[in-house]
Protein backbone atom coordinates (compact mmCIF):
# COMPACT_ATOMS: atom_id res chain seq x y z
CA UNK A 1 0.00 0.00 0.00
CA UNK A 2 0.99 3.66 0.02
CA UNK A 3 3.95 4.38 2.34
CA UNK A 4 3.09 6.12 5.60
CA UNK A 5 4.03 9.79 5.42
CA UNK A 6 7.34 10.35 7.18
CA UNK A 7 7.94 6.66 7.83
CA UNK A 8 11.25 6.64 5.98
CA UNK A 9 12.65 9.29 8.30
CA UNK A 10 12.53 7.00 11.30
CA UNK A 11 14.89 4.55 9.64
CA UNK A 12 17.24 7.12 8.04
CA UNK A 13 20.49 8.14 9.68
CA UNK A 14 22.26 11.04 7.96
CA UNK A 15 25.44 12.30 9.63
CA UNK A 16 26.07 15.55 7.73
CA UNK A 17 23.53 17.56 5.73
CA UNK A 18 25.42 20.09 3.62
CA UNK A 19 23.67 22.72 1.50
CA UNK A 20 25.42 24.07 -1.60
CA UNK A 21 24.39 27.65 -2.32
CA UNK A 22 25.47 30.60 -4.46
CA UNK A 23 24.96 34.33 -4.74
CA UNK A 24 23.59 34.11 -8.31
CA UNK A 25 22.82 31.62 -11.04
CA UNK A 26 25.40 30.52 -13.55
CA UNK A 27 28.43 30.21 -11.26
CA UNK A 28 28.26 26.42 -11.58
CA UNK A 29 26.61 25.62 -8.23
CA UNK A 30 24.81 22.50 -9.49
CA UNK A 31 27.97 21.25 -11.21
CA UNK A 32 29.95 21.84 -8.03
CA UNK A 33 27.28 20.05 -5.94
CA UNK A 34 27.75 17.00 -8.16
CA UNK A 35 31.55 17.23 -8.04
CA UNK A 36 31.51 17.60 -4.25
CA UNK A 37 29.29 14.53 -3.90
CA UNK A 38 31.48 12.60 -6.36
CA UNK A 39 34.65 13.57 -4.51
CA UNK A 40 33.20 12.42 -1.18
CA UNK A 41 32.01 9.17 -2.74
CA UNK A 42 35.50 8.47 -4.11
CA UNK A 43 36.84 8.88 -0.59
CA UNK A 44 34.60 5.97 0.40
CA UNK A 45 31.78 7.85 2.10
CA UNK A 46 28.10 6.96 1.60
CA UNK A 47 26.63 9.98 -0.16
CA UNK A 48 23.20 11.27 -1.14
CA UNK A 49 22.23 14.25 -3.29
CA UNK A 50 18.94 16.03 -2.70
CA UNK A 51 18.20 18.23 -5.69
CA UNK A 52 16.25 21.10 -4.16
CA UNK A 53 17.14 23.53 -6.96
CA UNK A 54 13.66 23.95 -8.29
CA UNK A 55 14.85 26.23 -11.10
CA UNK A 56 15.80 23.29 -13.31
CA UNK A 57 16.50 19.59 -13.72
CA UNK A 58 20.28 19.94 -13.99
CA UNK A 59 21.32 17.55 -11.19
CA UNK A 60 19.57 14.43 -12.61
CA UNK A 61 20.79 15.35 -16.10
CA UNK A 62 24.39 15.61 -14.87
CA UNK A 63 24.33 12.37 -12.87
CA UNK A 64 22.23 9.98 -14.92
CA UNK A 65 22.81 8.76 -18.45
CA UNK A 66 19.10 8.13 -18.76
CA UNK A 67 16.01 9.19 -16.86
CA UNK A 68 15.02 6.83 -14.03
CA UNK A 69 11.70 6.95 -12.24
CA UNK A 70 12.11 6.34 -8.48
CA UNK A 71 10.39 3.31 -7.00
CA UNK A 72 8.86 2.97 -3.57
CA UNK A 73 9.00 0.33 -0.86
CA UNK A 74 6.97 -0.03 2.31
CA UNK A 75 8.96 2.78 3.98
CA UNK A 76 8.80 5.41 1.28
CA UNK A 77 10.37 6.64 -1.96
CA UNK A 78 13.62 4.95 -2.95
CA UNK A 79 16.34 7.30 -4.21
CA UNK A 80 17.79 6.56 -7.64
CA UNK A 81 21.36 5.29 -7.54
CA UNK A 82 24.06 6.67 -9.82
CA UNK A 83 26.85 4.67 -11.41
CA UNK A 84 29.16 5.22 -8.43
CA UNK A 85 26.45 4.55 -5.84
CA UNK A 86 25.39 8.10 -5.00
CA UNK A 87 21.74 8.19 -3.88
CA UNK A 88 19.79 10.85 -5.75
CA UNK A 89 16.39 12.42 -5.32
CA UNK A 90 14.94 15.28 -7.36
CA UNK A 91 11.44 16.58 -8.05
CA UNK A 92 12.21 16.16 -11.72
CA UNK A 93 12.62 12.40 -11.26
CA UNK A 94 9.14 12.16 -9.79
CA UNK A 95 7.45 13.95 -12.67
CA UNK A 96 5.92 12.12 -15.63
CA UNK A 97 7.86 14.41 -17.94
CA UNK A 98 11.32 15.11 -16.47
CA UNK A 99 11.70 18.24 -18.60
CA UNK A 100 8.44 19.72 -17.41
CA UNK A 101 8.79 23.12 -15.79
CA UNK A 102 7.12 23.18 -12.39
CA UNK A 103 5.57 26.44 -11.19
CA UNK A 104 6.61 26.71 -7.56
CA UNK A 105 4.90 28.65 -4.77
CA UNK A 106 6.36 29.08 -1.29
CA UNK A 107 4.25 26.59 0.68
CA UNK A 108 4.57 24.01 -2.11
CA UNK A 109 8.35 24.24 -1.97
CA UNK A 110 8.50 23.79 1.79
CA UNK A 111 6.12 20.83 1.57
CA UNK A 112 8.06 19.13 -1.21
CA UNK A 113 11.40 19.59 0.56
CA UNK A 114 10.03 18.25 3.84
CA UNK A 115 8.69 15.26 1.91
CA UNK A 116 12.15 14.67 0.46
CA UNK A 117 13.44 14.68 3.99
CA UNK A 118 10.72 12.56 5.56
CA UNK A 119 9.58 10.18 2.84
CA UNK A 120 12.76 9.33 0.97
CA UNK A 121 14.47 6.14 2.08
CA UNK A 122 18.01 7.56 2.32
CA UNK A 123 19.12 4.89 4.79
CA UNK A 124 22.48 5.56 6.42
CA UNK A 125 24.49 8.34 4.82
CA UNK A 126 27.73 10.04 5.82
CA UNK A 127 26.81 13.05 3.70
CA UNK A 128 23.64 14.41 2.12
CA UNK A 129 24.47 17.20 -0.35
CA UNK A 130 21.55 19.55 -0.91
CA UNK A 131 21.58 21.66 -4.06
CA UNK A 132 19.56 24.78 -3.18
CA UNK A 133 18.09 27.36 -5.62
CA UNK A 134 20.63 29.96 -6.76
CA UNK A 135 20.95 33.35 -5.12
CA UNK A 136 19.03 34.66 -2.14
CA UNK A 137 15.47 34.41 -3.41
CA UNK A 138 12.44 33.34 -1.40
CA UNK A 139 12.90 29.87 -2.87
CA UNK A 140 16.45 29.50 -1.55
CA UNK A 141 15.39 30.86 1.84
CA UNK A 142 12.43 28.46 2.01
CA UNK A 143 14.57 25.45 1.08
CA UNK A 144 17.23 26.30 3.64
CA UNK A 145 14.57 26.78 6.32
CA UNK A 146 12.86 23.47 5.50
CA UNK A 147 15.79 21.14 6.26
CA UNK A 148 17.98 20.43 9.27
CA UNK A 149 21.22 21.67 7.68
CA UNK A 150 24.57 21.14 9.39
CA UNK A 151 26.47 23.53 7.12
CA UNK A 152 26.49 25.35 3.79
CA UNK A 153 29.15 25.49 1.10
CA UNK A 154 29.12 28.67 -0.98
CA UNK A 155 30.03 28.55 -4.67
CA UNK A 156 31.44 31.68 -6.25
CA UNK A 157 33.44 32.73 -9.32
CA UNK A 158 36.11 35.41 -9.80
CA UNK A 159 33.64 37.76 -11.53
CA UNK A 160 33.15 40.89 -9.44
CA UNK A 161 29.36 40.47 -9.40
CA UNK A 162 29.68 36.91 -8.04
CA UNK A 163 31.91 38.17 -5.24
CA UNK A 164 29.38 40.85 -4.28
CA UNK A 165 26.32 38.62 -4.24
CA UNK A 166 27.90 35.62 -2.51
CA UNK A 167 28.19 37.81 0.59
CA UNK A 168 24.38 38.13 0.52
CA UNK A 169 24.13 34.33 0.48
CA UNK A 170 26.56 34.17 3.41
CA UNK A 171 24.48 36.71 5.29
CA UNK A 172 21.34 34.63 4.67
CA UNK A 173 23.07 31.53 6.04
CA UNK A 174 24.21 33.50 9.09
CA UNK A 175 20.66 34.71 9.75
CA UNK A 176 19.48 31.09 9.62
CA UNK A 177 22.30 30.12 12.02
CA UNK A 178 23.82 27.73 9.51
CA UNK A 179 27.64 27.55 9.71
CA UNK A 180 29.54 28.11 6.46
CA UNK A 181 31.73 25.05 5.87
CA UNK A 182 33.68 26.87 3.16
CA UNK A 183 33.88 28.56 -0.23
CA UNK A 184 34.51 26.85 -3.56
CA UNK A 185 35.61 29.19 -6.33
CA UNK A 186 34.52 27.80 -9.70
CA UNK A 187 35.80 28.88 -13.14
CA UNK A 188 38.76 30.22 -11.22
CA UNK A 189 41.29 29.97 -14.08
CA UNK A 190 41.97 28.15 -17.33
CA UNK A 191 44.84 25.66 -17.37
CA UNK A 192 46.98 25.82 -20.52
CA UNK A 193 49.02 22.80 -21.55
CA UNK A 194 52.11 25.04 -21.52
CA UNK A 195 51.68 25.19 -17.76
CA UNK A 196 50.29 28.74 -17.66
CA UNK A 197 47.21 29.45 -15.55
CA UNK A 198 45.05 32.07 -17.27
CA UNK A 199 42.97 34.24 -14.97
CA UNK A 200 40.21 34.50 -17.55
CA UNK A 201 37.72 36.17 -15.25
CA UNK A 202 40.30 38.30 -13.51
CA UNK A 203 42.32 37.74 -10.34
CA UNK A 204 40.80 35.62 -7.60
CA UNK A 205 39.69 37.28 -4.39
CA UNK A 206 38.49 33.99 -2.92
CA UNK A 207 41.08 33.79 -0.14
CA UNK A 208 40.15 37.29 0.98
CA UNK A 209 36.44 36.41 0.73
CA UNK A 210 36.93 33.28 2.87
CA UNK A 211 38.80 35.37 5.41
CA UNK A 212 36.04 38.03 5.48
CA UNK A 213 33.37 35.35 5.98
CA UNK A 214 35.45 33.67 8.68
CA UNK A 215 35.56 30.39 6.75
CA UNK A 216 37.98 28.44 4.56
CA UNK A 217 38.61 28.27 0.84
CA UNK A 218 37.87 24.60 0.14
CA UNK A 219 39.21 24.74 -3.40
CA UNK A 220 39.36 26.38 -6.80
CA UNK A 221 38.13 24.61 -9.92
CA UNK A 222 39.30 25.58 -13.39
CA UNK A 223 37.04 26.54 -16.26
CA UNK A 224 37.14 23.22 -18.09
CA UNK A 225 35.13 22.30 -21.16
CA UNK A 226 34.96 18.67 -20.01
CA UNK A 227 32.98 19.71 -16.91
CA UNK A 228 30.32 21.12 -19.22
CA UNK A 229 30.53 18.23 -21.67
CA UNK A 230 30.33 15.51 -18.99
CA UNK A 231 27.48 17.39 -17.32
CA UNK A 232 25.60 17.50 -20.60
CA UNK A 233 26.04 13.76 -21.16
CA UNK A 234 25.09 12.72 -17.63
CA UNK A 235 28.59 11.52 -16.78
CA UNK A 236 29.86 14.29 -14.52
CA UNK A 237 30.72 11.65 -11.91
CA UNK A 238 33.63 10.57 -14.08
CA UNK A 239 35.33 13.98 -14.10
CA UNK A 240 38.96 13.93 -13.04
CA UNK A 241 41.48 16.73 -12.63
CA UNK A 242 44.24 17.63 -10.19
CA UNK A 243 42.34 20.63 -8.91
CA UNK A 244 39.35 18.40 -8.37
CA UNK A 245 41.24 15.69 -6.50
CA UNK A 246 42.64 18.44 -4.29
CA UNK A 247 39.14 19.65 -3.38
CA UNK A 248 39.18 19.38 0.39
CA UNK A 249 36.21 17.53 1.68
CA UNK B 250 9.35 75.07 -21.66
CA UNK B 251 8.80 71.32 -21.82
CA UNK B 252 9.79 69.81 -25.18
CA UNK B 253 6.96 68.81 -27.47
CA UNK B 254 6.47 65.08 -27.41
CA UNK B 255 8.05 63.49 -30.47
CA UNK B 256 9.55 66.78 -31.70
CA UNK B 257 13.10 65.40 -31.64
CA UNK B 258 12.13 62.67 -34.09
CA UNK B 259 11.42 65.13 -36.87
CA UNK B 260 15.00 66.38 -36.77
CA UNK B 261 16.70 62.99 -36.26
CA UNK B 262 18.15 61.02 -39.15
CA UNK B 263 19.34 57.52 -38.23
CA UNK B 264 20.62 55.38 -41.08
CA UNK B 265 20.85 51.95 -39.42
CA UNK B 266 19.05 50.81 -36.28
CA UNK B 267 20.65 47.57 -35.10
CA UNK B 268 19.32 45.57 -32.16
CA UNK B 269 21.70 43.38 -30.17
CA UNK B 270 19.92 40.36 -28.71
CA UNK B 271 20.74 37.02 -27.08
CA UNK B 272 19.11 33.72 -26.24
CA UNK B 273 19.80 34.09 -22.51
CA UNK B 274 21.40 36.41 -19.98
CA UNK B 275 25.07 36.24 -19.15
CA UNK B 276 26.51 35.64 -22.62
CA UNK B 277 27.90 39.20 -22.63
CA UNK B 278 25.28 40.85 -24.81
CA UNK B 279 25.57 44.29 -23.15
CA UNK B 280 29.37 44.14 -23.28
CA UNK B 281 29.21 43.17 -26.96
CA UNK B 282 26.73 46.01 -27.66
CA UNK B 283 29.28 48.45 -26.24
CA UNK B 284 32.17 46.86 -28.14
CA UNK B 285 30.20 46.90 -31.40
CA UNK B 286 29.36 50.59 -30.92
CA UNK B 287 33.00 51.34 -30.01
CA UNK B 288 34.29 49.47 -33.05
CA UNK B 289 31.96 51.40 -35.38
CA UNK B 290 32.91 54.69 -33.74
CA UNK B 291 36.62 53.95 -34.29
CA UNK B 292 35.86 53.42 -37.97
CA UNK B 293 34.65 57.03 -38.03
CA UNK B 294 30.90 56.47 -37.99
CA UNK B 295 28.52 58.57 -35.88
CA UNK B 296 27.10 56.14 -33.34
CA UNK B 297 24.37 56.09 -30.71
CA UNK B 298 23.52 53.47 -28.09
CA UNK B 299 19.97 53.07 -26.87
CA UNK B 300 20.01 51.00 -23.70
CA UNK B 301 16.68 49.20 -23.82
CA UNK B 302 17.85 46.36 -21.58
CA UNK B 303 15.55 47.10 -18.70
CA UNK B 304 17.02 44.28 -16.61
CA UNK B 305 19.90 46.45 -15.42
CA UNK B 306 22.01 49.58 -15.74
CA UNK B 307 25.03 47.85 -17.28
CA UNK B 308 25.38 49.96 -20.44
CA UNK B 309 25.80 53.36 -18.67
CA UNK B 310 28.12 51.72 -16.13
CA UNK B 311 30.31 50.29 -18.90
CA UNK B 312 30.48 53.52 -20.94
CA UNK B 313 30.64 56.30 -18.35
CA UNK B 314 33.25 56.86 -15.66
CA UNK B 315 30.65 58.75 -13.68
CA UNK B 316 26.89 59.08 -13.74
CA UNK B 317 25.60 61.90 -15.97
CA UNK B 318 22.02 63.16 -15.93
CA UNK B 319 20.79 63.94 -19.46
CA UNK B 320 19.81 67.52 -20.22
CA UNK B 321 17.06 68.75 -22.51
CA UNK B 322 16.85 71.38 -25.21
CA UNK B 323 13.83 72.78 -27.04
CA UNK B 324 13.60 69.61 -29.17
CA UNK B 325 13.81 66.96 -26.48
CA UNK B 326 16.17 64.92 -24.30
CA UNK B 327 19.86 65.22 -25.14
CA UNK B 328 21.79 61.95 -25.13
CA UNK B 329 24.85 61.77 -22.90
CA UNK B 330 28.12 61.68 -24.82
CA UNK B 331 30.86 59.18 -23.99
CA UNK B 332 34.58 59.89 -24.13
CA UNK B 333 34.80 58.83 -27.80
CA UNK B 334 31.64 60.67 -28.82
CA UNK B 335 29.10 57.85 -28.70
CA UNK B 336 25.61 59.19 -27.92
CA UNK B 337 24.00 57.25 -25.09
CA UNK B 338 20.50 57.06 -23.68
CA UNK B 339 19.28 54.74 -20.94
CA UNK B 340 16.34 54.75 -18.56
CA UNK B 341 18.86 54.48 -15.76
CA UNK B 342 20.33 57.87 -16.70
CA UNK B 343 16.92 59.50 -16.35
CA UNK B 344 16.29 58.17 -12.85
CA UNK B 345 17.14 60.13 -9.72
CA UNK B 346 18.97 57.07 -8.41
CA UNK B 347 20.79 55.32 -11.28
CA UNK B 348 20.97 52.08 -9.32
CA UNK B 349 17.25 52.01 -8.65
CA UNK B 350 15.52 48.88 -9.91
CA UNK B 351 12.54 49.77 -12.08
CA UNK B 352 9.54 47.42 -12.09
CA UNK B 353 8.54 47.16 -15.73
CA UNK B 354 5.14 46.26 -17.17
CA UNK B 355 4.50 45.67 -20.87
CA UNK B 356 2.76 48.93 -21.79
CA UNK B 357 5.29 50.92 -19.75
CA UNK B 358 8.16 49.37 -21.66
CA UNK B 359 6.65 50.09 -25.06
CA UNK B 360 5.93 53.67 -23.99
CA UNK B 361 9.43 54.28 -22.66
CA UNK B 362 11.08 52.82 -25.76
CA UNK B 363 8.90 54.88 -28.08
CA UNK B 364 9.84 57.95 -26.05
CA UNK B 365 13.51 57.11 -26.50
CA UNK B 366 12.85 56.97 -30.18
CA UNK B 367 10.70 60.09 -30.47
CA UNK B 368 11.95 62.41 -27.76
CA UNK B 369 15.71 61.86 -27.73
CA UNK B 370 17.72 64.31 -29.83
CA UNK B 371 19.90 61.73 -31.59
CA UNK B 372 20.58 64.05 -34.53
CA UNK B 373 22.24 62.37 -37.51
CA UNK B 374 23.61 58.92 -36.81
CA UNK B 375 25.09 56.26 -39.08
CA UNK B 376 24.27 53.59 -36.50
CA UNK B 377 21.99 53.33 -33.47
CA UNK B 378 22.84 50.22 -31.45
CA UNK B 379 19.92 49.03 -29.34
CA UNK B 380 20.69 46.75 -26.40
CA UNK B 381 17.51 44.69 -25.92
CA UNK B 382 16.58 42.60 -22.85
CA UNK B 383 18.21 39.14 -22.81
CA UNK B 384 16.43 36.06 -24.07
CA UNK B 385 13.01 35.82 -25.65
CA UNK B 386 10.87 37.22 -22.84
CA UNK B 387 7.86 39.51 -23.25
CA UNK B 388 10.20 42.42 -22.52
CA UNK B 389 12.54 41.60 -25.40
CA UNK B 390 9.58 41.06 -27.73
CA UNK B 391 7.99 44.37 -26.68
CA UNK B 392 11.24 46.29 -27.17
CA UNK B 393 11.82 44.79 -30.61
CA UNK B 394 8.26 45.58 -31.62
CA UNK B 395 8.48 49.19 -30.41
CA UNK B 396 11.30 50.35 -32.68
CA UNK B 397 11.89 50.51 -36.43
CA UNK B 398 14.78 48.04 -36.48
CA UNK B 399 16.83 47.48 -39.63
CA UNK B 400 18.56 44.35 -38.34
CA UNK B 401 19.50 42.34 -35.27
CA UNK B 402 22.88 40.97 -34.18
CA UNK B 403 22.70 37.84 -32.05
CA UNK B 404 25.24 37.25 -29.28
CA UNK B 405 25.98 33.68 -28.29
CA UNK B 406 28.66 31.70 -26.46
CA UNK B 407 30.08 28.19 -27.08
CA UNK B 408 28.06 26.74 -24.16
CA UNK B 409 25.52 24.23 -25.45
CA UNK B 410 22.62 25.98 -23.71
CA UNK B 411 23.53 29.30 -25.39
CA UNK B 412 23.51 27.61 -28.77
CA UNK B 413 20.07 26.14 -28.16
CA UNK B 414 18.40 29.31 -26.93
CA UNK B 415 19.93 31.69 -29.48
CA UNK B 416 17.89 29.86 -32.11
CA UNK B 417 14.75 30.93 -30.20
CA UNK B 418 15.95 34.53 -30.41
CA UNK B 419 16.56 34.09 -34.15
CA UNK B 420 13.08 32.69 -34.54
CA UNK B 421 11.61 35.69 -32.69
CA UNK B 422 13.46 38.08 -35.01
CA UNK B 423 12.20 36.14 -38.03
CA UNK B 424 8.61 36.36 -36.79
CA UNK B 425 9.04 40.14 -36.46
CA UNK B 426 10.50 40.25 -39.99
CA UNK B 427 13.78 41.65 -38.75
CA UNK B 428 16.81 40.46 -40.77
CA UNK B 429 19.67 38.93 -38.81
CA UNK B 430 22.81 40.92 -39.61
CA UNK B 431 25.00 38.26 -38.03
CA UNK B 432 26.17 36.28 -35.00
CA UNK B 433 28.89 37.30 -32.57
CA UNK B 434 30.25 34.48 -30.45
CA UNK B 435 31.50 35.82 -27.12
CA UNK B 436 33.78 34.01 -24.63
CA UNK B 437 34.74 31.89 -27.59
CA UNK B 438 38.22 30.93 -26.33
CA UNK B 439 40.98 32.07 -23.98
CA UNK B 440 44.20 33.33 -25.56
CA UNK B 441 47.35 32.10 -23.84
CA UNK B 442 50.58 34.06 -24.22
CA UNK B 443 52.22 30.86 -25.51
CA UNK B 444 50.01 31.24 -28.58
CA UNK B 445 47.57 28.46 -27.64
CA UNK B 446 43.85 29.13 -27.95
CA UNK B 447 42.00 27.32 -25.15
CA UNK B 448 38.45 26.27 -25.94
CA UNK B 449 37.39 26.78 -22.35
CA UNK B 450 33.67 26.36 -23.01
CA UNK B 451 34.14 23.64 -25.56
CA UNK B 452 34.43 23.73 -29.35
CA UNK B 453 32.67 26.50 -31.21
CA UNK B 454 29.65 25.68 -33.34
CA UNK B 455 29.18 29.31 -34.35
CA UNK B 456 30.01 28.84 -38.04
CA UNK B 457 27.45 26.05 -38.24
CA UNK B 458 24.91 28.17 -36.33
CA UNK B 459 25.42 31.11 -38.71
CA UNK B 460 24.94 28.75 -41.64
CA UNK B 461 21.73 27.29 -40.14
CA UNK B 462 20.34 30.78 -39.54
CA UNK B 463 21.31 31.86 -43.05
CA UNK B 464 23.51 34.67 -41.71
CA UNK B 465 27.20 35.37 -41.17
CA UNK B 466 29.55 34.94 -38.24
CA UNK B 467 30.64 38.54 -37.61
CA UNK B 468 33.35 37.59 -35.16
CA UNK B 469 34.49 35.68 -32.11
CA UNK B 470 35.65 37.45 -28.97
CA UNK B 471 37.90 35.79 -26.41
CA UNK B 472 37.12 35.45 -22.73
CA UNK B 473 39.29 38.30 -21.50
CA UNK B 474 39.48 39.60 -17.97
CA UNK B 475 40.12 43.12 -19.21
CA UNK B 476 36.67 43.19 -20.87
CA UNK B 477 35.14 42.62 -17.45
CA UNK B 478 37.53 44.99 -15.68
CA UNK B 479 37.08 47.84 -18.19
CA UNK B 480 33.31 47.30 -18.09
CA UNK B 481 33.32 47.55 -14.32
CA UNK B 482 35.32 50.79 -14.39
CA UNK B 483 33.23 52.45 -17.11
CA UNK B 484 36.06 52.37 -19.65
CA UNK B 485 34.98 49.55 -21.97
CA UNK B 486 35.38 51.96 -24.91
CA UNK B 487 39.14 51.69 -24.51
CA UNK B 488 39.28 47.92 -24.99
CA UNK B 489 41.69 46.75 -27.67
CA UNK B 490 42.48 43.28 -28.98
CA UNK B 491 43.20 41.67 -32.34
CA UNK B 492 39.97 39.72 -32.26
CA UNK B 493 38.13 42.93 -31.50
CA UNK B 494 39.73 44.94 -34.30
CA UNK B 495 38.79 42.10 -36.64
CA UNK B 496 35.12 42.34 -35.63
CA UNK B 497 33.44 42.94 -38.96
CA UNK B 498 31.13 45.89 -38.89
Ligand SMILES: Nc1ncnc2c1ncn2[C@@H]1O[C@H](COP(=O)(O)OP(=O)(O)O)[C@@H](O)[C@H]1O
Pocket residue numbers: 022024025026027028029030031032058134186187221222223224225226227228229231232408410449450
Ligand atom coordinates in the same frame (compact mmCIF):
# COMPACT_ATOMS: atom_id res chain seq x y z
N1 LIG C 1 34.30 24.80 -14.17
C1 LIG C 1 33.52 24.82 -15.25
N2 LIG C 1 34.06 24.87 -16.48
C2 LIG C 1 33.28 24.92 -17.60
N3 LIG C 1 31.93 24.93 -17.58
C3 LIG C 1 31.35 24.88 -16.37
C4 LIG C 1 32.07 24.83 -15.15
N4 LIG C 1 31.19 24.78 -14.12
C5 LIG C 1 29.97 24.80 -14.67
N5 LIG C 1 30.06 24.86 -16.01
C6 LIG C 1 28.95 24.93 -16.96
O1 LIG C 1 28.30 26.17 -16.74
C7 LIG C 1 26.88 26.01 -16.88
C8 LIG C 1 26.19 26.45 -15.59
O2 LIG C 1 26.53 25.52 -14.59
P1 LIG C 1 25.49 25.10 -13.44
O3 LIG C 1 26.19 24.12 -12.58
O4 LIG C 1 24.17 24.71 -14.02
O5 LIG C 1 25.37 26.52 -12.71
P2 LIG C 1 24.34 27.06 -11.62
O6 LIG C 1 23.78 25.86 -10.88
O7 LIG C 1 25.15 27.96 -10.75
O8 LIG C 1 23.31 27.84 -12.39
C9 LIG C 1 26.63 24.54 -17.22
O9 LIG C 1 26.53 24.42 -18.64
C10 LIG C 1 27.88 23.85 -16.73
O10 LIG C 1 28.18 22.68 -17.45
Ligand SMILES: Nc1ncnc2c1ncn2[C@@H]1O[C@H](COP(=O)(O)OP(=O)(O)O)[C@@H](O)[C@H]1O
Pocket residue numbers: 159161200201271273274275276277278279280281307383435436470471472473474475476477478480481
Ligand atom coordinates in the same frame (compact mmCIF):
# COMPACT_ATOMS: atom_id res chain seq x y z
N1 LIG D 1 34.56 38.25 -23.39
C1 LIG D 1 34.44 38.41 -22.08
N2 LIG D 1 35.45 38.06 -21.25
C2 LIG D 1 35.34 38.19 -19.91
N3 LIG D 1 34.27 38.67 -19.29
C3 LIG D 1 33.22 39.04 -20.07
C4 LIG D 1 33.25 38.94 -21.49
N4 LIG D 1 32.06 39.40 -21.97
C5 LIG D 1 31.33 39.77 -20.90
N5 LIG D 1 32.03 39.57 -19.76
C6 LIG D 1 31.57 39.81 -18.39
O1 LIG D 1 30.50 38.90 -18.15
C7 LIG D 1 29.48 39.55 -17.37
C8 LIG D 1 28.15 39.52 -18.12
O2 LIG D 1 28.27 40.35 -19.24
P1 LIG D 1 27.05 41.23 -19.79
O3 LIG D 1 27.56 41.98 -20.97
O4 LIG D 1 26.43 42.01 -18.69
O5 LIG D 1 26.10 40.03 -20.23
P2 LIG D 1 24.54 40.01 -20.64
O6 LIG D 1 24.19 41.39 -21.13
O7 LIG D 1 24.45 38.95 -21.69
O8 LIG D 1 23.82 39.59 -19.39
C9 LIG D 1 29.98 40.97 -17.09
O9 LIG D 1 30.62 40.99 -15.83
C10 LIG D 1 31.01 41.21 -18.19
O10 LIG D 1 32.01 42.12 -17.79
Ligand SMILES: [Zn+2]
Pocket residue numbers: 192193194195196441442443444445
Ligand atom coordinates in the same frame (compact mmCIF):
# COMPACT_ATOMS: atom_id res chain seq x y z
ZN1 LIG E 1 49.92 28.40 -22.90
